[in-house]
Amino acid sequence: MTPYESARKYFFDAAELMDLSSNMQKLLLLPERELKVQVAFERDNGEIATLVGYRIQHNSARGPMKGGLRFHHEVDENEVRALATLMTWKTAIVNIPYGGAKGGVAVNVADLAQGELEALTRRFVDEIHDVIGPDKDIPAPDMGTNAQVMAWIMNQYGKYHGFNPACVTGKPVEMHGADGREEATGRGVVATTRALLDRVGRPVSETSFAIQGFGNVGSHTARFLQKSGGKVCGVTDAVGGVWNPDGLDIKKLVEFAVENGTVEGFSDAEPISNDELLISDVDVLIPAAIGNVLSRHNARDVRAKFIVEAANSPTTPEADDIFHEREILVVPDVLANAGGVTVSYFEWVQNRQHFKWEISRVRNELDRIMIESFDKVWSLAERRHVPLRLASYLLGIGRVGRATVLGGI
Ligand SMILES: NC(=O)C1=CN([C@@H]2O[C@H](COP(=O)(O)OP(=O)(O)OC[C@H]3O[C@@H](n4cnc5c(N)ncnc54)[C@H](O)[C@@H]3O)[C@@H](O)[C@H]2O)C=CC1
Numbered sequence: 001m002t003p004y005e006s007a008r009k010y011f012f013d014a015a016e017l018m019d020l021s022s023n024m025q026k027l028l029l030l031p032e033r034e035l036k037v038q039v040a041f042e043r044d045n046g047e048i049a050t051l052v053g054y055r056i057q058h059n060s061a062r063g064p065m066k067g068g069l070r071f072h073h074e075v076d077e078n079e080v081r082a083l084a085t086l087m088t089w090k091t092a093i094v095n096i097p098y099g100g101a102k103g104g105v106a107v108n109v110a111d112l113a114q115g116e117l118e119a120l121t122r123r124f125v126d127e128i129h130d131v132i133g134p135d136k137d138i139p140a141p142d143m144g145t146n147a148q149v150m151a152w153i154m155n156q157y158g159k160y161h162g163f164n165p166a167c168v169t170g171k172p173v174e175m176h177g178a179d180g181r182e183e184a185t186g187r188g189v190v191a192t193t194r195a196l197l198d199r200v201g202r203p204v205s206e207t208s209f210a211i212q213g214f215g216n217v218g219s220h221t222a223r224f225l226q227k228s229g230g231k232v233c234g235v236t237d238a239v240g241g242v243w244n245p246d247g248l249d250i251k252k253l254v255e256f257a258v259e260n261g262t263v264e265g266f267s268d269a270e271p272i273s274n275d276e277l278l279i280s281d282v283d284v285l286i287p288a289a290i291g292n293v294l295s296r297h298n299a300r301d302v303r304a305k306f307i308v309e310a311a312n313s314p315t316t317p318e319a320d321d322i323f324h325e326r327e328i329l330v331v332p333d334v335l336a337n338a339g340g341v342t343v344s345y346f347e348w349v350q351n352r353q354h355f356k357w358e359i360s361r362v363r364n365e366l367d368r369i370m371i372e373s374f375d376k377v378w379s380l381a382e383r384r385h386v387p388l389r390l391a392s393y394l395l396g397i398g399r400v401g402r403a404t405v406l407g408g409i
């Protein structure tokens with residue numbers, strides 16, 4: 001199944017339960033706009049690189065569209081469309097006043113020098129600046145992009161439309177960014193993980209974790225888990241992985257990864273592959289890297305009792321069914337990783353009000369929204385006797401549907 005087929009499948013499961021008319025289903029599912037652009041820039045060796053970029057705006061019924069920008073070699077139209085759709089449900093589930101969008105460029109960032117990355121980013125903004133903006137569509141970081149890339153976006157957008165930091169979020173704190181945005185997705189993952197463990201009566205201090213991906217989301221998730229008393233036994237990234245059944249020292253692992261560009265080779269640990277990590281003997285598995293890593297090929301071998309989806313679309317629908325049958329609880333991406341977009345919202349609010357929040361306010365509001373959203377989804381799942389993913393979709397699609405009916409077309 002392609003990423004968009006999976007996204008459609010999850011949507012249709014909920015739409016059927018909601019008795020949504022076929023006209024409404026079509027209205028809610030079809031993206032409002034899909035932009036595919038050429039991104040050409042000069043490389044340091046004088047050659048011209050010609051890449052393909054996308055910005056897909058799925059739905060604006062609840063507000064300006066919002067979603068990250070992914071620089072990764074596997075980016076294509078299908079994947080960006082799927083991720084844009086997820087953003088619409090995600091912003092609705094945490095009830096922030098946005099719709100959903102996503103963007104991407106098919107590129108291997110590791111192949112680019114810093115100046116080339118800047119040239120590519122600016123050229124991409126040249127191609128999409130007319131369709132983005134603080135009241136239209138607000139990009140943010142995703143895989144392969146970071147605060148520096150967001151700073152270039154803000155600067156390049158300003159050349160066309162004047163200074164307006166609210167046109168993009170996830171910026172450096174010295175450049176109108178919000179304190180706490182960088183850690184936000186990981187912090188939100190841990191808030192939902194704790195809420196889940198509370199519900200099932202399991203102390204975090206007696207729980208073991210494995211995390212796939214040690215970039216922005218994976219590393220902050222690991223850090224907050226360890227701070228909460230959890231034992232992070234395994235971590236992998238695109239290069240390799242490390243395993244210690246007694247728990248890895250996350251502070252040292254972060255330092256090692258920053259220095260070496262990977263967790264592989266960290267001392268005080270055994271090597272572990274990505275395939276092994278996904279079926280390792282832990283209580284909670286947290287995929288925090290790419291999509292479709294949990295599929296019918298490995299779902300029956302997964303030993304964790306809980307899966308918290310920090311990554312977008314890590315689980316195929318076939319694997320999701322297997323987890324349901326095996327009574328493995330899955331906290332879905334649209335809920336678990338919504339902390340990033342939530343603090344992006346706080347950044348946008350601060351930019352618009354020209355008023356900076358203290359980090360404590362950002363963290364408190366984030367934790368409150370994540371826990372309230374989790375509780376709402378949990379109660380709905382209990383009431384309707386459905387898994388957490390379906391309950392999340394019922395909540396998100398319901399809110400987008402009501403806004404569509406109230407606002408009209
Ligand atoms: N950055 C954010 O605020 C948000 C990110 N997400 C999702 O979280 C996931 C990770 O995003 P970031 O941490 O921002 O990206 P990142 O670029 O900072 O880090 C990605 C990590 O995944 C690893 N990775 C890449 N390919 C891999 C592979 N084939 N196997 C194993 N590991 C691999 C990389 O080595 C790196 O450690 C993505 O699915 C993204 O869509 C979701 C919500 C917000």
Ligand SMILES: O=C(O)CCC(=O)C(=O)O
Binds near residue numbers: 066170338340341344
């Ligand atoms: O912070 C944002 O606006 C979007 C983050 C994102 O792309 C995601 O939640 O998948």
